[in-house]
Amino acid sequence: MIRIRELAGMDLEAVLFGGQTFRWERVEVGWTAGWIGDRPVRVRVTQEGLEVGPRTAQDDGLEPAARRYFDADRDYAGIRERLLRDDRLRVAAAGLDGLRILRQPPFETVISFIVSANNNIPRITKCLSSLCRLGGKPVSIDGEIEWPFPRPESLAGLDAATLRAEANLGYRDRYVAETSALVATGAARLGDWEAERTPALLANLRGLPGVGPKVAECIALFAYGRFDVFPVDTWIRQVYSQTYPSRGPVATDRQIGERARRRFGSGAGLAQQYLFEFVRRRGRAAVNQT
DNA sequence: GACCAGGCTCAGT
DNA sequence: ACTGAGCATGGT
Numbered sequence: 001m002i003r004i005r006e007l008a009g010m011d012l013e014a015v016l017f018g019g020q021t022f023r024w025e026r027v028e029v030g031w032t033a034g035w036i037g038d039r040p041v042r043v044r045v046t047q048e049g050l051e052v053g054p055r056t057a058q059d060d061g062l063e064p065a066a067r068r069y070f071d072a073d074r075d076y077a078g079i080r081e082r083l084l085r086d087d088r089l090r091v092a093a094a095g096l097d098g099l100r101i102l103r104q105p106p107f108e109t110v111i112s113f114i115v116s117a118n119n120n121i122p123r124i125t126k127c128l129s130s131l132c133r134l135g136g137k138p139v140s141i142d143g144e145i146e147w148p149f150p151r152p153e154s155l156a157g158l159d160a161a162t163l164r165a166e167a168n169l170g171y172r173d174r175y176v177a178e179t180s181a182l183v184a185t186g187a188a189r190l191g192d193w194e195a196e197r198t199p200a201l202l203a204n205l206r207g208l209p210g211v212g213p214k215v216a217e218c219i220a221l222f223a224y225g226r227f228d229v230f231p232v233d234t235w236i237r238q239v240y241s242q243t244y245p246s247r248g249p250v251a252t253d254r255q256i257g258e259r260a261r262r263r264f265g266s267g268a269g270l271a272q273q274y275l276f277e278f279v280r281r282r283g284r285a286a287v288n289q290t
Numbered sequence: 291g292a293c294c295a296g297g298c299t300c301a302g303t
Numbered sequence: 304a305c306t307g308a309g310c311a312t313g314g315t
Contacts, residue, residue: 019296113296120295123313170311175298212298233296252305253297276296287315294315303306 002063004072007050011098012043018277020102020222022112022125023132023149036062036069037105038148040141055141071103071225076270079227083267083274088243092278099273102222106190107183108149109223114175114210116218123168130167131176134158155180175210182208198226214253227269230260236272239279
């Protein structure tokens with residue numbers, strides 16, 4: 001087991017179940033199980049820091065992998081300090097001090113957010129779980145069988161009809177199959193795109209079937225650590241236009257993204273997460289009242 | 291039964 | 304560059 005002391009204040013619930021990633025599961029009291037790339041792990045936060053325990057015998061290289069996945073070296077205090085000078089964002093971000101952004105494996109993130117399009121979080125989770133069963137190689141952990149996220153070649157080997165029937169992807173089946181094939185053949189080299197600046201990265205991502213402006217920005221944020229993006233989905237459209245109302249006609253998603261990036265600068269991605277979590281909590285609270 | 295979900299693609303202006 | 308229709312599926 002390793003411990004990352006800098007992450008003592010992390011809000012694991014918000015980070016792992018807030019729509020950045022869809023593969024974590026609450027298990028024994030206090031622990032959450034999932035994957036850091038190909039490593040099955042369980043995690044919890046204590047006053048001493050984030051604890052990451054391997055769920056298999058070998059765990060060499062776990063610490064750097066976990067530090068990268070949880071982006072332990074980013075200066076959140078500095079980013080927050082600048083962002084929260086904005087009074088309205090400070091209100092939205094209240095109680096979200098521990099919200100952070102993951103750096104997930106690119107291929108898993110690409111497929112996850114292709115599946116996320118025009119979909120809801122519980123169903124995205126189900127679809128991805130099915131995809132892993134279809135394309136992953138089962139691993140025995142504590143007497144239970146678990147599936148890592150499939151490799152591109154594995155998903156590329158499934159036809160769209162199978163994806164639709166077995167994973168309930170709907171019309172997204174074709175996008176998953178085609179994008180997996182592009183990655184598997186090397187036509188799309190996701191790892192190399194790490195070196196690109198954000199505009200070029202987004203353009204590359206948008207070349208993948210099923211990846212439009214919003215999904216590309218989610219991938220840039222959640223896999224490549226680009227904080228200078230501001231993905232606009234239906235929730236953000238609502239909360240942004242309420243929080244920062246504008247004169248004139250209703251702002252388009254593109255306009256909202258442009259204005260938000262101007263407002264929040266290099267912290268836009270984190271600001272987006274604050275607003276997303278804020279509006280979704282508000283929505284759940286309203287439902288619970290009725 | 292309409293409406294919605296971390297929207298995208300494609301055709302028409 | 305912008306706008307609308309069509310799109311699978313499951314939940315409310």
